[in-house]
Amino acid sequence: MQTNFSAEQLTDSGVAEAEKILRKCVHCGFCTATCPTYVTLGNELDSPRGRIYLIKDMLENDRPADEKVVKHIDRCLSCLACMTTCPSGVHYMHLVDHARAHIEKTYKRPLLNRLNRAVLAFVLPYPARFRASLSFARLARPLAPLFKAIPGLKPVGAMLELAPKRIPPSSQLLGAGAHTPKGEWAGRVAILTGCAQSVLEPDTNAAAARLLNRLGIEVVVPKGEGCCGSLVHHMGREEEALDAARVNVDAWMREIDNGGLDAIIITASGCGTTIKDYGYMLREDPHYAQKAEKVSALARDVTEFLAECEMPEPEIEPGLIVAYHSACSMQHGQKIIRQPKDLLRAAGFELREPAEGHLCCGSAGTYNIMQPEIAGQLRDRKVGNIEATGADLVATGNVGCITQIGMGTKMPVIHTVKLLDWVYGGPKPRELAEG
Incomplete structure (x- = not known):
C-alpha cells in the first residue's frame, strides 16, 4: 500500500x-x-x-x-x-x-459511552473491585432487560447478564509466595495471578500449580504483580496499560534476580498475548525496554510449557469426548495450536474440533460488554458448532471464552489445565463434579 x-x-x-x-x-x-x-x-x-x-x-x-x-x-x-x-x-x-x-x-465519546468505559477500566483490572461489583450485579440481574432497552446503557445490561450466578470463594486462590515441588526439583517458574480470572476462575491457577509441582517445578506467585494491562490496552488507554506492564516487569524481575525463572506461566491466553508484547510496548522506555524484552521472552502459556515437560502416565481414564475451543489469543495471537490438543489426547481424552474454529466466540476482553449484539451472534454461531461435535464438554485456555461460551450452552466449559491436573492426580474439576 x-x-x-x-x-x-x-x-x-x-x-x-x-x-x-x-x-x-x-x-x-x-x-x-x-x-x-x-x-x-x-x-x-x-x-x-x-x-x-x-x-x-x-x-x-x-x-x-x-x-x-x-x-x-x-x-x-x-x-x-x-x-x-x-x-x-x-x-x-x-x-x-x-x-x-x-x-x-x-475523540470525545458520548457521555454514557465514556462512563461505561471508565467503569470497566476502574473495576475489571482490580480483583477486589471486580468481586464486589459481581456481588451487586447478581442482585441487579433482573434489571438487565431494562438496561438493554436503552441504547446508551446496553453495556450495563450485558454486564449484568454476564455476571455469574455463583462467585467462587477467594479461598480457592493460589496464595502468594513459593509452592514447593514434589520429588526431584526440575525448575522454577512464576505464575500470573491475573485480574478477572482470579475472581471468576481462581481454581485454574491452583490446578496449574499442583500439576507443575508434581512435575518437580517450583511455582512462585510474585508479590506486587497485577493485571497484565490488556483490558485497558485494547480500550486505547495506553498510559494505563504501560503502567500495568511496568508493575509486572518489576515484580518478575525481582524473582529473576533472586532465584531465577525458567518461565513466566500464564493461564489466560488473552494475557499471554499482551505480556509477550511487553518488549514492543515498552521499547521506548529506557528504564524498562531491556527488562521488558526479557520478560516477554520468558512468558509461556501453561500448555506451551507443559508440552516441553516429561509428562507421567495418566492416573485415570477420563473416558470423555472434548470439544477443543482454541481461543483467538491462543491460536492467532500466540500461534499456539498443536500443544493443548496433544496434551489432551495424551491424557486420554477423545478430541473433536468444531467447525469454523478460527472464528472468535465474541468475548474478546470487554467486547461482549461494549458490543453485545455482535458478540451474541458470534457466541451463538460458536456454540452451534461446538454442540454439533457431540462432545461431553468444552476445553479452552482463556477465562473470557469460558464465560462467553458458558452463557450459550449447558455443556461444561473447562480450562484445559484443570482437565490435565485431574488426569495426572489432581481433583476432579468442579464443573464435572457438580454435573
Missing part, C-alpha cells in the same frame, strides 16, 4: 511504525474471509482491509478520529485472525492498537 506521510509525521515513532505496517498491505482481501465481524455484518469497513483504509486516512491526514472511524474500530475484536491469514505479514495488532490510542486522545 502506497503511503504519503510527511517527514515530520514520521518523527513520531508510533506513526512511523504504522506506516511500515500499512506499506505491507497489498489489498488482497484474504483477511475478509476469516474476519468475524465481516463474516457477520458483510460490511467492508468492518473487515481488516476496510479498517486499514480508515486508519491510513486518519493518520496520513493527521486528523482527529471521527464517529465513522470510531464505530468500525470499536467493532474490531482484535481476534487477530487476519494476521494468521495475511500472506504479506501485516502486523494488524500493532496498527489497530495505535489507532485506538489515537482515538482515545483525539
Whole structure:
C-alpha cells in the first residue's frame, strides 16, 4: 500500500511504525474471509482491509478520529485472525492498537459511552473491585432487560447478564509466595495471578500449580504483580496499560534476580498475548525496554510449557469426548495450536474440533460488554458448532471464552489445565463434579 506521510509525521515513532505496517498491505482481501465481524455484518469497513483504509486516512491526514472511524474500530475484536491469514505479514495488532490510542486522545465519546468505559477500566483490572461489583450485579440481574432497552446503557445490561450466578470463594486462590515441588526439583517458574480470572476462575491457577509441582517445578506467585494491562490496552488507554506492564516487569524481575525463572506461566491466553508484547510496548522506555524484552521472552502459556515437560502416565481414564475451543489469543495471537490438543489426547481424552474454529466466540476482553449484539451472534454461531461435535464438554485456555461460551450452552466449559491436573492426580474439576 502506497503511503504519503510527511517527514515530520514520521518523527513520531508510533506513526512511523504504522506506516511500515500499512506499506505491507497489498489489498488482497484474504483477511475478509476469516474476519468475524465481516463474516457477520458483510460490511467492508468492518473487515481488516476496510479498517486499514480508515486508519491510513486518519493518520496520513493527521486528523482527529471521527464517529465513522470510531464505530468500525470499536467493532474490531482484535481476534487477530487476519494476521494468521495475511500472506504479506501485516502486523494488524500493532496498527489497530495505535489507532485506538489515537482515538482515545483525539475523540470525545458520548457521555454514557465514556462512563461505561471508565467503569470497566476502574473495576475489571482490580480483583477486589471486580468481586464486589459481581456481588451487586447478581442482585441487579433482573434489571438487565431494562438496561438493554436503552441504547446508551446496553453495556450495563450485558454486564449484568454476564455476571455469574455463583462467585467462587477467594479461598480457592493460589496464595502468594513459593509452592514447593514434589520429588526431584526440575525448575522454577512464576505464575500470573491475573485480574478477572482470579475472581471468576481462581481454581485454574491452583490446578496449574499442583500439576507443575508434581512435575518437580517450583511455582512462585510474585508479590506486587497485577493485571497484565490488556483490558485497558485494547480500550486505547495506553498510559494505563504501560503502567500495568511496568508493575509486572518489576515484580518478575525481582524473582529473576533472586532465584531465577525458567518461565513466566500464564493461564489466560488473552494475557499471554499482551505480556509477550511487553518488549514492543515498552521499547521506548529506557528504564524498562531491556527488562521488558526479557520478560516477554520468558512468558509461556501453561500448555506451551507443559508440552516441553516429561509428562507421567495418566492416573485415570477420563473416558470423555472434548470439544477443543482454541481461543483467538491462543491460536492467532500466540500461534499456539498443536500443544493443548496433544496434551489432551495424551491424557486420554477423545478430541473433536468444531467447525469454523478460527472464528472468535465474541468475548474478546470487554467486547461482549461494549458490543453485545455482535458478540451474541458470534457466541451463538460458536456454540452451534461446538454442540454439533457431540462432545461431553468444552476445553479452552482463556477465562473470557469460558464465560462467553458458558452463557450459550449447558455443556461444561473447562480450562484445559484443570482437565490435565485431574488426569495426572489432581481433583476432579468442579464443573464435572457438580454435573
